[in-house]
Amino acid sequence: MDDFVQKTLADFVPAQTEGEGPGFDWKWLAQGVLRLTPHSQVEQSLVLSAGIHGNETAPVEILSQVLDALWRGDMDLCWDVLVVLGNPKALQTGKRYQACDLNRLFGGRWKTIDQGIERERAAQLEQVVSDFFSGSPPTRWHLDMHTAIRGSLHSRFGVLPARNAAWPSAFLQWQEEAGLEALVFHQTPGGTFTHFTAQYFDALSCTMELGKAMPFGQNDLNAFSATRFALTQLLANGPVSVQDSGKSVLRCYKVCQQLTRTGDDFILHIPDDTLNFTPFRQGTLLAEDGNHKQVVQQDTEYVLFPNRLVAPGLRAGLMLAEIPHPYG
Numbered sequence: 001m002d003d004f005v006q007k008t009l010a011d012f013v014p015a016q017t018e019g020e021g022p023g024f025d026w027k028w029l030a031q032g033v034l035r036l037t038p039h040s041q042v043e044q045s046l047v048l049s050a051g052i053h054g055n056e057t058a059p060v061e062i063l064s065q066v067l068d069a070l071w072r073g074d075m076d077l078c079w080d081v082l083v084v085l086g087n088p089k090a091l092q093t094g095k096r097y098q099a100c101d102l103n104r105l106f107g108g109r110w111k112t113i114d115q116g117i118e119r120e121r122a123a124q125l126e127q128v129v130s131d132f133f134s135g136s137p138p139t140r141w142h143l144d145m146h147t148a149i150r151g152s153l154h155s156r157f158g159v160l161p162a163r164n165a166a167w168p169s170a171f172l173q174w175q176e177e178a179g180l181e182a183l184v185f186h187q188t189p190g191g192t193f194t195h196f197t198a199q200y201f202d203a204l205s206c207t208m209e210l211g212k213a214m215p216f217g218q219n220d221l222n223a224f225s226a227t228r229f230a231l232t233q234l235l236a237n238g239p240v241s242v243q244d245s246g247k248s249v250l251r252c253y254k255v256c257q258q259l260t261r262t263g264d265d266f267i268l269h270i271p272d273d274t275l276n277f278t279p280f281r282q283g284t285l286l287a288e289d290g291n292h293k294q295v296v297q298q299d300t301e302y303v304l305f306p307n308r309l310v311a312p313g314l315r316a317g318l319m320l321a322e323i324p325h326p327y328g
């Protein structure tokens with residue numbers, strides 16, 4: 001199963017669905033889903049996903065390079081790995097999604113829509129991830145790689161799902177090694193792929209936003225070299241927890257309010273070209289719908305993913321408050 005990414009994009013269905021690579025067994029589980037099991041016993045399992053949004057191609061190219069290195073035998077694999085190309089149909093057409101946003105449908109939310117490729121895909125991915133984690137070692141990570149639609153004051157950042165327990169420092173430190181400049185901590189459950197793996201399998205999960213989305217072949221992959229290097233190191237050596245040197249430059253935020261499109265009269269007072277993490281002062285009017293107004297409540301809040309063109313009931317943006325570093 002070399003050229004897994006190209007074969008997935010070409011809708012190729014292999015005649016042979018399992019075999020051996022250098023130091024690991026592979027099994028093709030579905031279109032865009034490949035399991036790699038090292039021959040040596042390992043204590044950690046990793047879901048490595050990209051292409052949940054079909055127009056976010058750079059992480060798919062990174063994943064392809066990392067898989068090529070594994071197939072060449074450039075490194076040993078010390079994780080049980082489930083590789084997932086989230087939405088192959090959308091990747092083939094270069095669209096974010098076909099019928100609806102796959103990354104809003106996890107945790108069973110796909111049951112609330114009637115039909116479409118994404119409904120079926122969310123159900124399928126929940127099943128394969130469930131099978132994977134149920135038979136896998138106890139240390140569970142999920143790295144879901146994306147690129148952002150808009151520009152951002154932090155060019156690379158991670159969004160972490162709600163979690164009751166503290167986040168282990170090895171996991172957060174790895175995010176910084178992978179080139180992330182900021183982490184955003186969700187406080188409530190959601191329908192993303194990473195929320196699903198965190199909530200149902202207690203995985204340490206992160207949605208990694210790795211820069212601006214471009215079509216296949218037009219990405220400057222040098223901009224992603226830190227991520228690719230950190231990923232290669234992680235697969236070969238596992239998470240390395242280093243003593244905090246006090247040199248961390250990672251900025252941390254928590255979600256403090258959500259802007260939801262309430263109906264047709266909803267007005268979002270944040271311009272379309274606003275960069276992610278743009279600060280707003282206390283009292284600034286952010287959104288309104290008739291008598292209902294949402295303003296900045298803290299001294300300063302930072303906007304993330306503002307989007308007035310969502311359907312009623314869906315998220316039109318998140319507001320963040322900066323928090324102290326959760327480690328060190």
Ligand SMILES: [Zn+2]
Nearest residue numbers: 053056146147
């Ligand atoms: Zn995305």
